Amino acid sequence: EDQVTQSPEALRLQEGESSSLNCSYTVSGLRGLFWYRQDPGKGPEFLFTLYSAGEEKEKERLKATLTKKESFLHITAPKPEDSATYLCAVQVILLNDYKLSFGAGTTVTVRA
Amino acid sequence: DTEVTQTPKHLVMGMTNKKSLKCEQHMGHRAMYWYKQKAKKPPELMFVYSYEKLSINESVPSRFSPECPNSSLLNLHLHALQPEDSALYLCASSGGQGIKTQYFGPGTRLLVL
Numbered sequence: 742e743d744q745v746t747q748s749p750e751a752l753r754l755q756e757g758e759s760s761s762l763n764c765s766y767t768v769s770g771l772r773g774l775f776w777y778r779q780d781p782g783k784g785p786e787f788l789f790t791l792y793s794a795g796e797e798k799e800k801e802r803l804k805a806t807l808t809k810k811e812s813f814l815h816i817t818a819p820k821p822e823d824s825a826t827y828l829c830a831v832q833v834i835l836l837n838d839y840k841l842s843f844g845a846g847t848t849v850t851v852r853a
Numbered sequence: 854d855t856e857v858t859q860t861p862k863h864l865v866m867g868m869t870n871k872k873s874l875k876c877e878q879h880m881g882h883r884a885m886y887w888y889k890q891k892a893k894k895p896p897e898l899m900f901v902y903s904y905e906k907l908s909i910n911e912s913v914p915s916r917f918s919p920e921c922p923n924s925s926l927l928n929l930h931l932h933a934l935q936p937e938d939s940a941l942y943l944c945a946s947s948g949g950q951g952i953k954t955q956y957f958g959p960g961t962r963l964l965v966l
Contacts, residue, residue: 775954784943784957785896787855828895832953838884838908839953843895 743768743833747844754851757818762847764829765811772839773832774812776805778825779846785828788814819851855880857958859944865964868934874961876927876944884953885927887919888943890960896943902927934965 744767754760766774773792777785789798791807798805802823804815814827826848830841857878866872876885884903888896901909902921916938918930927944941960947953 773953777957782941782960782962784857784859784945784960787954787956790954830895835909838901838903840898840901840909841896841955845895 743831743842745829745831745842745844747827747829747847749847750845751848752850754816754819754849756820756851756853759815759817759819761816762814762827762829762849763811764814764844766829766831767810768831768833768842770834771831772834774807775830775832775841776812776814777828777830779828780825788827816849819849821851821853824849824851855956857944857946857956859942859958859961861961862959863962863964865966866931866934867966868936870934871930871932873931874929874942874944874963876929876958877925878946878956878958879925880946880956881924882946882948882956883924884947885921886945886947886955887917887927887929888945888957889938890941890943896957900929931963934963936965939963939965 748763776788779785789805794809802817826846828846829844860875887899890896899913900919905921920928943960944958945955947955
């Protein structure tokens with residue numbers, strides 16, 4: 742059965758204190774891993790798509806990496822505006838189409 | 854432009870009401886999705902439309918009725934909902950082939966009284 746597990750559930754950081762979020766997955770044939778950021782009461786905002794092991798992508802203070810079993814989202818020198826829930830999802834086959842299987846998310850709080 | 858729009862932003866309805874949620878995208882995407890999200894939980898897939906045809910229904914109760922009038926629009930018709938249906942309803946769209954990055958709308962916050 743396809744599974745996506747994110748850790749930790751919550752992360753409290755001081756401004757400037759770098760850290761990493763983990764997303765481990767068990768899927769039969771990865772067809773893309775996605776990272777989203779979600780603010781309370783709003784829709785998920787797309788951050789990155791990773792396709793194959795060894796791939797890395799960066800955007801401002803965020804960097805996503807992918808191995809055969811997990812992905813990391815590194816937050817470098819975070820600012821309070823980086824506070825959000827970060828969702829990881831993998832694309833899995835369902836019937837003749839695809840769906841996203843989400844992890845439970847990591848809620849990041851950055852204190853000034 | 855990766856914008857998906859949803860209306861209304863907020864909706865309060867009684868259990869006997871009929872209402873509709875609307876979603877629109879102009880990215881030329883051929884797949885559109887409805888999700889339900891409860892507080893502190895990830896989005897939960899409800900329906901997938903691919904090339905304007907319903908391709909996935911995740912065993913959603915019949916009080917939720919999706920409709921895809923054309924490739925840019927997606928509706929969700931609501932009737933006889935229960936208080937436990939209160940949630941954030943999200944629409945998303947993606948390209949039609951291969952690895953599909955889904956872009957989400959801002960959501961409709963629904964409260965059923």
